[in-house]
Amino acid sequence: MATAAEIEKQAEAREIRTRWYLSAPALIIILLAASGPLLIVLLYSFLTPGPYGDVQWKFSTEGWVSVFLERDIFDDTLSFASAHLTIFWRSLKLALMATVATLVFGFPTAYFIATRSERTRDIWLFLITIPFWTNLLIRTFAVLQVIRNEGLINTALINLGIIDQPIQMLYTDFAIMVGMVYVYLPLMVLPLYASMEKLDFRLVEAGYDLYATRWQVLKRIIFPLVRPGVVAGSILVFIPAIGAYVTPSVLGGGKNMMFANLIELQFGQGRNWPLGAALSITVMAIVMMALLVYVRNTAGSEVRHG
């Protein structure tokens, strides 16, 4: 029986090899044009800032220290870098809210598309992506035109006599949320749709036959079945949202920094590339850990059927 086990083992080894070949192109492209160059960033985080940007080739941990600690410029005391934490927390909060909000709006939308007749599904799907042929900046500006004081909503409400003074929506947190949902909606809808499209509606039917309420059907049957889509969609929204700054600054007014602004400041006018590099690696590590935990947990509870 040893041979049979050996054969199986060989087959398994072969399969794993095939799987490596299959993933090679993606891994190589990312290695060359994304991850590999990041090693430069890692290296830079341990160097000394150049006088006018860039770095000097002198080892220093100052960049990393100032991620977490800051020396007060006035009384020279060393304290926890609360400004960095405040900014990071703002980005994190916004990203979480944006993810939940896009899920709330995206889930019904994806469900709606997935339950259309086979003929029209593609049309609905394309309708979701068409607005995204205009780029992010312009899309955000379009939202601005709608919600500003002289914008569509306020003008309409005033003309209808519902209000006499425009409601200040622009430059509020509400505006940022509207913009984020608007900008990231398809990133949620597309993966959701991809996993809902093959949802077996007989299961839904069976649920109703067993006198389940709609909420129960949704929670117990539909949601577990489309979980991979929810995971994918949440990742696609959450991670870019953490790095978002165009939408927050156009609609929120840019008075408060997002984490990406802080990093950009170091690579730009602040001329502290090592700090910028250390900040980016910090955020990357946190996101990466959160992602792994999330994927591990959700992958374990996946429902397999058929």
Place this chain on the structure above:
Amino acid sequence: MAKRFSIRQQTGFTTIACACFFLLYLPIAVLVIFAFNESSSVSDWGGFSLRWFVAAWSNQQVVDASWRSLKIASSAAIIATIAATMAALATTRTRTYRGLTFKYAFINQPLMVPEIVTGVALLIFFAQIKIASGYNGLGYLIAAHTAFCIPFAYLPIRARLENMDLTLERAAADLYATPWKAFRRVTLPLLWPGIIAGLMLAFVISLDDVVITEFVKSGGQDTLPTYMLGQIRRGITPEVNAISTVFLLLSVVIVTLFFFLSRKRD
């Protein structure tokens, strides 16, 4: 209750979906309307005119940038989708093997880095290659875009694959179909919606990119977003709306064509 609910409907879902579509198109409608504005403001209506379309069309920088954007986005999206499909096949429906989690993290890695950082890293890295090879064509931009498009294409494809039924493929294998045949005839058609979703995502993500492009581009390689970035700092005119309108129109045309072609094939 004359008509009981359809199995496929959830209370309120249709309403929310319709609201979503409405809200999605409201700003777009405003954008398109102001493309036809006579005055040079994007907020005050000054009468109907096509002047901004004429202005955009006769602006060589805009026309070039538009073509360049489309070229880069289509190349990057296609390459990224192929690579992502292969990677998705390799990382789903398997027992955990050594390196699986690594692969997963690695493929999603471009998502996790703020754009400015990838931009700076690629600037430094590609500059060395540019100097050494003397080549500074669009290849760098396509490579950079492909890399950050891969996770966007990968995730929907993986989501689709993850709970796909293995029975049919096993049946195909039992019927002595070669793995390739089984893939083409069975897996690929089942996977298709995921691939389309991934391709479209990758395409629009590439079309959207400003920061990385800004750092990687060489002389004469402005894309539409980097061009618009420059405009916005110094005041935008409806010219930007006009270009966006043309792009929207183009997307409708391409999508319609694609739609009819795929209908025909079926």
Place this chain on the structure above:
Amino acid sequence: MNLKSMSMAAGLALLASTSLASAAGELNIYNWGNYISPDMIKKFEKQFDVKVTVTDYDSNDTALAKVRQGGTGFDVAMPSQTYVPIWIQEGLILETNPGGMENFKNVAPQWANPAFDPGRKYTVPWAWGTVGVVVNTDVYQGDINTWKIVFDTPDELKGKVNVVPEMNDVLHAAIKYVGGEQCTGDKEVLKKVRDVLVAAKPNWIAMEYNTIEKMGAGDFKATSDWNGSALRQRLKNPAIHYGYPTEGFQYWSDNVVVLKEAKNVENAKLFQNFMMDPENAAMNSAFHRYANGIAGSEKFMPADMTSAPEVVVPEEFKKNGEILQTCAPEVTALYTKIWTELQK
């Protein structure tokens, strides 16, 4: 398979079609967006039989970072005066000696020998201007020639003021407001600066660049801004006026430089000389709406510019302005901390 071969073919075709042929008659300009007159480019192309390509940048820092890394393929760029010494020091630009060029005689005396490029060994004036405040006088009728508009906002303007988020410009204004010297590292002064900024921020509605449109539409009633932007705003709404803060305001200037790695050095030099011709400079000014530092160009400029108080600094205010210098790295580090504190 179809898809694959298709994309490979497409990829190869793209690579082939986009490798730049380095023909003799070319000039690659790297410039701020929306900052060069298309008509003037056409004139240059015609006059010298050169094909000009313009590529945009969005900030001095991006431009510096890219040019420093090299391999960009650019011949000419337009860094601001605070960056010119850095470009020179880091060996990024070619000593073309514009001071000896044929058209140099046209350069206005106050720009002929600037501190950032003594003797004009490297640079040619492109545009210059000021940073001040813009106020909608329908809303506020008091004195507008003061940074108080921004830092001690009058009641009428509270919650309606914008600040353009250029760190160095804002810090310079705040330092002048508290009576300090530019680029100061004096902790006493900087403490005051920080307190002024932090106290002023609640009265601001936003910190963004898009002022022309927002002032025009009324989202903002006042803003810190560049003068050319102020001019465009006034032409849209006559109630909008530009103030030169008496506490002190800055002069800035952008300059044409030739990169050391330029492939088309001769054309680039031609372009530098071309830009010192009054007629050409005026053509450019008519487009970007800033003054150009070339004497005699006024004759060719549009009438709404030659008399504009935004472009021609009124005599009474001239003494309050100073050219912004490159601050020392350790001072910039302090400014960055204050800025982070302000925007956290």
